[in-house]
Amino acid sequence: MSPLEQEPQIQHELEVLLDLLAEHPIIKEFKQVQKKARQNEHLKEIEEAIKRAQKDAVQYAHYGKPEAERQAIIRINELNQEYAEHPLVIAYREKLIEANDLLHYVTTSLQRQVNQAIEEEETNASKNEAYPNDGTIL
Incomplete structure (x- = not known):
């Protein structure tokens, strides 16, 4: 477990952020389309047909049947298309791109804010070192 995972405030803020993201319209739309795609029987049938054709192509190649292998590859390409x-x-792909763009924006913004806070702390720390309050003269 990382040190950050042991910080209750960080965990709480992360949960808040995840809840906000889950309620964002882009994420909701993505999840709806994802669910429809996963439950679509025709897509499941195509996926199974692709797997069968791939197995066939491997077997035909293994047993030295180049024409049958070529036909299986053609079938795989047709099914993939x-x-x-x-x-x-x-x-699904359109919504995935939108969701990825949103997540990229959020993570980039967080990174920028964290980096800015660190730089400000370092700047303030170096100012305090240059002018100590303990009465010493540099």
């Missing part, structure tokens, strides 16, 4: 062009997959 059908999958990629499915409206739910397209929507």
